[in-house]
Amino acid sequence: MKKKPQFIPDWLNRAPEKGSFRSILKWGSPDEFKNPSPGFLNVIKQELGLDDSDFKKKQKPGEEKVKDCQASMISESDILLFENIVGKENLAVDTYERLKYSNGKSMEDIFKLRENIIDKISDLVLHPRDKEDVKNIIALCNDKKIPVHVYSGGSSVTFGLDCPKGGVTLVMSTHMNKMIEFNEKNQTITVQPGMMGPFYETLLNNTPEKLGTKKRYTGGHFPQSFEYSSVGGWVVTLGSGQASSYYGDACDLVISQEYVTPSGSFKTHEYPGTATGPKVNDIMKGSEGCFGVLVAVTMKVFQYNPENSKAFTFMFPDFERAADAARQICQGEFGMPSILRISDAEETDVAMKMYGLEHGILDKFMKFKNLKPGQRCLLMGKTDGEKSFSKNVAKQVRKICKKNQGLYLTSYPMKKWYKGRFSDPYMRDALNDFGVLIDTLETSVTWDNIHALHKQVRSYIKSFPNTICMTHASHFYSQGTNLYFIFITRMKSIDEFRTFQQGIIECIETNKGSLSHHHGIGRMMAPWMEKHLGKEQMDVLRSIKKHFDPNGIMNPGALGL
DSSP states (O other): OOOOOOOOOOOOOSOOOTTBHHHHHSOSOTTOOOOOOHHHHHHHHHHHTOOGGGGSSOOOOOOSBOOSOOOOSSOHHHHHHHHHHHOGGGEEOSHHHHHHTTOOSOHHHHHHHHTTOOOSOOSEEEOOOSHHHHHHHHHHHHHHTOOEEEESSOOOSSSTTOOTTOOEEEEOTTTOOOEEEEETTTTEEEEOTTOBHHHHHHHHHTHHHHHOOSSOEEOOOOOTTGGGOBHHHHHHTTOOOTTHHHHOOHHHHEEEEEEEETTEEEEOOOOSOOOSSSOHHHHHTTOTTSSOEEEEEEEEOEEOOGGGOEEEEEEESSHHHHHHHHHHHHTSSSOOOSEEEEEOHHHHHHHHHHTTOTTSHHHHHHHHTTOOTTTOEEEEEEEOSSHHHHHHHHHHHHHHHHHTTOEEOOSHHHHHHHHTTTTTTHHHHHHHTTTOEEEEEEEEEEGGGHHHHHHHHHHHHHTSSSOEEEEEEOOEETTEEEEEEEEEEOOSOHHHHHHHHHHHHHHHHHTTOOSOSSSOOTTTSGGGHHHHHOHHHHHHHHHHHHHHOTTOOBSTTGGGO
16 A cells, blocks of 8 residues: 655745745744754644644735834934934834834744734834944933834844834944954954854854964854854843853853943953952843943953864653753863753653654664653763863763763764754744744753752643643753753734743742843843842842933833833
8 A cells, every 4th residue: 555645734935025024023044944854743743733734724924015104203303313323324214124123033023923013113223333323322312312222133032122112223233243353362352242143153263364363263152043143142131052061151251341321331341350349341241231232342262173072962761860960060070061951851752753763773772771752861962172171071971971871872963963953943933834833931940959940840831731842951050050941832812822921931930940041031021020139139230220321211121120
């Protein structure tokens, strides 16, 4: 009997039309796509209770054109003043441009764009050419009491680009994307905030040819949004990259910053360490444009020796033993892998099915070794650094994993994940087209609370019928890690999704997780900030806000300020 061909949905694999809602909501490059594999699609159908018929008709793909229908609330005379600062070619007042630069990539942002909802957008888009333009814009906005918002890569998932009071949006990536200085002796680079991740890393990898240096370098910062996020964005949202366990989070990489605020401009010193009281440099990290506009940042860089990398993958009987192994690696004091990831049982099972490994030889071998589906958990990563250092870290990792009953699966799974690590977000558009939602929330957690938090948040997410909840940890410290909850489900409306999402945030906060680990706060988590930090700490932030921004024009509402 001839086998029936597997059904393949009519995925939308064409670039969005210019001026359409889809051109704003689509992730990444207009002409790049990644559709779910047959294995992943089967998992989604099975867990969400769907069949082929649910993937035959697209639901609101957002292909309609954005009409120029929303008038700017900034007067024509004031628009002319801004035009005198940046030039007519660096100013836009049409609805499409304002909508484009007032939206991030949160599920709610995408929901609204698919519904053709134009909400919380700026009144004017400006593309400053340099810090003098920024100074003049901020001075004018402060005088006129016009709100100011900042856009670089546009990958915010926390409503960080919303403009609830209108105002102006400064797009930093258009012009302010250049290197200012490279100092090989200090191993630092100073760049404008709008420099995008790929340009930044390519420049550092090729400094001998481009800048005449003796060695090659890396920035060491690779968030999943790497291709569509900026250096400045990493800093002001306290971002964390996939190799953070060795290189550090964005806040660890910052040496110095230069800001323009309504109260004046300043640049922090580039000392490697100083005891001159509380550090303003630290205060500005993660400030999300609430205090001022970042116009330059000096970052640490590291020697680039990819030939020294050692990849590894292990499978553990359960999440407890995978987490124990990860903790022992972090507390081993022999150095850290650059990438380290542990997946819980559901994420591990989904990965096995996605890559067509279920029921194969490897699957049978693991079952023989008592590594059972629904329980077994994946640990993978890679080491970097000086050759003998990298080799020793890999050796110690292997020793610890073996002691904790981890089965070595070679380097292949890790290398396979690494190759496509930045492309997974493209799948969200394909699934959304058929009403399947995929979103994430992340939190920081101490080792002594990881399993309680994991259990409670998973329980809440799984209480919604027909929902996949995949969890992994991917940023590690001696004292703890993060948990990244990815949930896939179907919902009827923005309101239903918002209620569900807020419930997850509440569950995380109640169970002693941080509000955010590496996506920032924006306006999404702002309602929980005072409860989470306490009134005394929030009052400190409010006082700083009042000093730098007495008229409250800088990104109003973000961080709960």
